[in-house]
Amino acid sequence: MTSPTDAGLRRARRPAWAGRNYTLLTAAAIATNLGSQGALIASAFAVLESGGDAGDVGLVAAARTIPLVLFLLVGGALADRLPRHRVMVAANTLNCLSQAAFAALVLTGDPLLWQMMALAALGGTGHAFFSPASEGMLMSSVSGEQAGRAFALYRMSMHGAGIGGAALGGALIAVLGPGWVLAIDSAAFLVAGSLRAFLDVSHIPARAPGGGMLADLRDGWREFVGRPWLWTIVVQFAVVNAVVVAAEAVYGPLVARDELGGAGPWGLALAAFGAGTVGGALVMMRWKPRRLLLAGTLCVFPLALPSAGLAVPLPAVGLALVMFLTGLSVEVFGVSWMTALHQEIPEEKLSRVSAYDMLGSIGMIPVATALAGPAESAFGRSTALWGCSALIVLLTAAVLTVPDVRRLTRRRTSKTERASVAPAAAAAVSADAESAVGRPG
Structure with missing residues (x-):
């Protein structure tokens, strides 16, 4: 006993x-x-x-x-x-x-x-x-x-x-x-x-009666589009996820077959990516960047490396190293993104906002994978892969021009305390905190 x-x-x-x-x-x-x-x-x-x-x-x-x-x-x-x-x-x-x-x-x-x-x-x-x-x-x-x-x-x-x-x-x-x-x-x-x-949900406030499913969706949409840092990063990842999946699901196996000697090297690269995500999570268990989205967005740039590595193409060991770095970087973004959502979105709207985030993250993947073959035929495989890398770099650089992405800071207020702050006031708090110095999937 x-x-x-x-x-x-x-x-x-x-x-x-x-x-x-x-x-x-x-x-x-x-x-x-x-x-x-x-x-x-x-x-x-x-x-x-x-x-x-x-x-x-x-x-x-x-x-x-x-x-x-x-x-x-x-x-x-x-x-x-x-x-x-x-x-x-x-x-x-x-x-x-x-x-x-x-x-x-x-x-x-x-x-x-x-x-x-x-x-x-x-x-x-x-x-x-x-x-x-x-x-x-x-x-x-x-x-x-x-x-x-x-x-x-x-x-x-x-x-x-x-x-x-x-x-x-x-x-x-x-x-x-x-x-x-x-x-x-x-x-x-x-x-x-x-x-x-x-699971115990007694700590979650009871849902107030609403005006129906469509009203709930409109309310979630207003929450989504009312935050520039949120919708711009979701739009960014609608394209980033699409080209990453197209490069890795369509072009990766073809490059492995034609240039690297078969499926083995590509399997090693994918395993290295998985190991990198675990390494990135370990890093984020200790590192708490003050400017959440700035740190996370900077770590999106390495997502351009696997497409570039396949375009060259790198040897198997080099490709595995690139994939490990990519996995580590994307995990830094992922944890920063979840922390920002947790901090900024009211609890009663989290699932709706998450749904818009997820829809943006996956919506263009079928289109990109369908166009991967025609793009290879029209431009060549190497050019298509370099195009994937260029899109990731350009979109990530564009997101960094959004002030809220650069300014949103980690706060120490509790969930209950910040839930009572109106969205406009919350944005002002974030901006004020940054005044001294100046997303999905």
């Missing part, structure tokens, strides 16, 4: 900012990332083993992405209207059931393409409702000066679980087949949903 002294020692060893909700959210995120990263690989192999080709793999991936784009804003409004943990549990339940059905189809026979597309669409729908609720719940679970450290540890846990999940999933597909990996992902959603069911 555990004594009160033992329990007290365990509580003492846990940092004050790692409260019950934060611990549950982190544990659940580890579970889902362990399962989901392997499941992404498994779904592609399930399509191929059923007789499909690369085009069919793309159709299943598109079937997952389309409902994510369609329902993301609705999910954000719903998460700000209902208790967020209930939305998260319902979405996890949908993902659990859809992956279980996908696994059963693969294990019991030859699944048809339309069946796999339908189940992938259900998974994307669950993700659309889950993500804004999860973002809002995470941000409401931490407060004070240690918020950045909490976000860094959370992201490091997610990235570490994703790296491990991809490696474990690939190994299990080779040994057991894709069906069992999909079944494991279903079980991971069950575990995660069970953990999230125990």
Whole structure:
């Protein structure tokens, strides 16, 4: 039996900012990332083993992405209207059931393409409702000066679980087949949903009756466009994410095949990127830059390096080093971005604002990946890759001309204290703090 002294020692060893909700959210995120990263690989192999080709793999991936784009804003409004943990549990339940059905189809026979597309669409729908609720719940679970450290540890846990999940999933597909990996992902959603069911939302103020879903979306939109630092960075990353994905998902494997000797060097580069994100999270657990968005935006410039490295192309070791630096830099931006949202956005609007952020971050990715092939044919692969790098540099430099991006500072006020400050006054506080010296994905 555990004594009160033992329990007290365990509580003492846990940092004050790692409260019950934060611990549950982190544990659940580890579970889902362990399962989901392997499941992404498994779904592609399930399509191929059923007789499909690369085009069919793309159709299943598109079937997952389309409902994510369609329902993301609705999910954000719903998460700000209902208790967020209930939305998260319902979405996890949908993902659990859809992956279980996908696994059963693969294990019991030859699944048809339309069946796999339908189940992938259900998974994307669950993700659309889950993500804004999860973002809002995470941000409401931490407060004070240690918020950045909490976000860094959370992201490091997610990235570490994703790296491990991809490696474990690939190994299990080779040994057991894709069906069992999909079944494991279903079980991971069950575990995660069970953990999230125990989240405590008693500290979150009750939602005031609103004027309906459209009114909620308009309110979130006003919050979004009323902050220049917010919408300009989201617009920036709409393009940045699109060209990064096009370069790495389309051109990267082609360069590896034609110039680097096969898939091995590209796999090494992607692994180095994952290691870099973990390293970046470790850095942000100790570093708390005063000018959040300035530090974060400066760290977006290295995202231009992988496209340039592929255009040259660099040898495998050089490309891996570039990808490691990119992973580290993008994590500095990611933690800074989450800390800024946590500090500046009222708690009751977090999920809606996060939904607009996420929609901007993914909205142009299908367009960019679709245009990658024609761009290579028209301009050549090297020129297209240099174009990707140039877009990232130009857009990031443009964002730095926005005064709020340069001036927004880390504040020490609590969540409750700053929630009572009107947006215009909050901006004035930020500007005044900077007077002495002068986003999404």
